[in-house]
Amino acid sequence: MMAAELVKGNMTLENLLDGIGTTMDVVAGDRNISVSSVEYDSRKVTAGSLFVAVEGFSQDGHRYVGAALDRGASAVVVSRARSAEFSALASKGVALMETDDTRRALSALSASWFGNPSRKMAVVGITGTNGKTSTTYMLESIAKAAGYEPGVIGTVDYRWKGSRIPAPNTTPESRDLQEIIWRMGNDGVNFLVMEVSSHGLELRRADDIDFDVAVFTNLTRDHLDFHHDFNHYFSAKKRLFEIVNRCRKMNRTGVVNLDDPYGATLFGDRAAYGYPLLGYGEADGAAFRVRSGSIVNSINGISYRVDAPGGSAEVKLGVGGRFNVFNSLAAFAAARALDIPVDAVTGGLSSMTTVPGRFDTVSSTLGFHVVVDYAHTDDALSKLLVSARELNPTRIITVFGCGGNRDTTKRPLMGKTAVELSDHVIVTSDNPRKERPDEIIAGILTGIKTSNYEVNPDRKSAIGRAIGMAGKGDIVVIAGKGHEDYQIIGETKHHFDDREIAREFIAAREGR
DSSP: OOOSSSOOOOEEHHHHHTTOSSOOEEEESOTTOEEOEEESSGGGOOTTEEEEOOBOSSOBGGGGHHHHHHTTOSEEEEEGGGGGGGGGGGGGTOEEEEESOHHHHHHHHHHHHTTOGGGGSEEEEEESSSSHHHHHHHHHHHHHHTTOOEEEESSSEEEETTEEEEOSSSSOOHHHHHHHHHHHHHTTOOEEEEEOOHHHHHTTTTTTOOOSEEEEOOOOSOOHHHHOSHHHHHHHHHHHHHHHHTOOOSSOEEEEETTSHHHHHHHHTGGGSSSOEEEEESSTTOSEEEOTTOOEEETTEEEEEEEETTEEEEEEESSOOTHHHHHHHHHHHHHHHTTOOHHHHHHHHHHOOOOTTSSEEEEOTTSOEEEEEOOOSHHHHHHHHHHHHTTOOSOEEEEEOOOTTSOSTHHHHHHHHHHHHOSEEEEOOSOOBTSOHHHHHHHHHTTOOSSSEEEOOOHHHHHHHHHHHOOTTOEEEEESOTTOOEEEETTEEEEOOHHHHHHHHHHHHHTO
16 A cells, blocks of 8 residues: 555564454464464465455455465454354464454554554544544644644545655555554654544444544534434444543543534533543533634635633634634644644644635636535535625535435435525536436436526536636635545546636636
């Protein structure tokens, strides 16, 4: 996955198993056998590797035990329910281990293999449907202002100290996650900010991260194709706070959005956690509270006053969008939980001027603005359009679509939200993947009962149409893909960046 200039030395299986936080039994073989790496992909196994047979969505790792042995694996972890299938390994000099949950085992073994690197730095984990990425960028800027060397793991990329890895997943598989953190630590990173997705939590990827602070931003409709209902979705998010409960850090803290009903529920159950939970927002009881009437919103930035333990402070942001008040408030609370001085917090927030694809503005000389945003749920789209409306535009022209092979229940809701909060809507494609764009659009249209919309399945053409009709004082909102620089059609990624396309059409109108 990453550059190979850092090489991890061998260790014995006995040492690897020492102190891991899950039950794993060695049922055959020598516990003193030498292990050269921990792997879940049989193609990456080399002589001496320990192979963990993880049961995935489309592949079952147990099918690849033979391939791992052919490549020189010295030890294998299998599901306890499948252990009898591999009893013959004992005669091959291979250590065989069984466990109730191979995903949990992969996380624990990976953390042990890389020396539990998260214990050696401050770690903030952020979960929630919306706001995770923006909050990580804000905390990264605060950490720099406070003199830390930060690393970030999230939706846009994994980055630290000049290194950048494109992010195939918001939260990497546990083995890869531990390696990234280990590499960060070797490069001097002492402050890690990471988005912790509901998928990552459900799939045990973050089980063996030692967090100092857990942040819950909100819970709105998304990923129900995976979690099936809100209760399971919320349970996945809450797992971050349960993980923090067993972390070894001394001053653990939870930071929770009290304006969100699920955040309020989580806060109401705070007695279940062995560390304090701090609320933020506009609600009564919030330790970090936006002073009423203090929010000043503009296309290029926003300011407000926060009342917090120890006093109040003025916060100025170089990014727009009312929702960023609450993202920055989450970052403020998390930073103060880590005893970062208020001056460093406000200084870090004011020096941050952009979050890729989050209320990302593209200017024109013709008197209108374009806002590109990742909003891909009805709640996120609502917050985005309300923020745009607060800027008193002449019109809001919205371009959006919905992703294929993803939660279909949000499609009509996003259509309804778009037409209710915009003056004109152009319904188009997002990442259709393996679905037909016209079928996705049909799902969106079931939620639209007004006439202030048109359909243009070609996203580039739709963006051109919106910018072509924009006049002085208008805001063109392009929603759904944000920072993404690709469009997925079938299984193929094609280069496509909403920001680039918008600039092309603006330049054409300006005669450049």
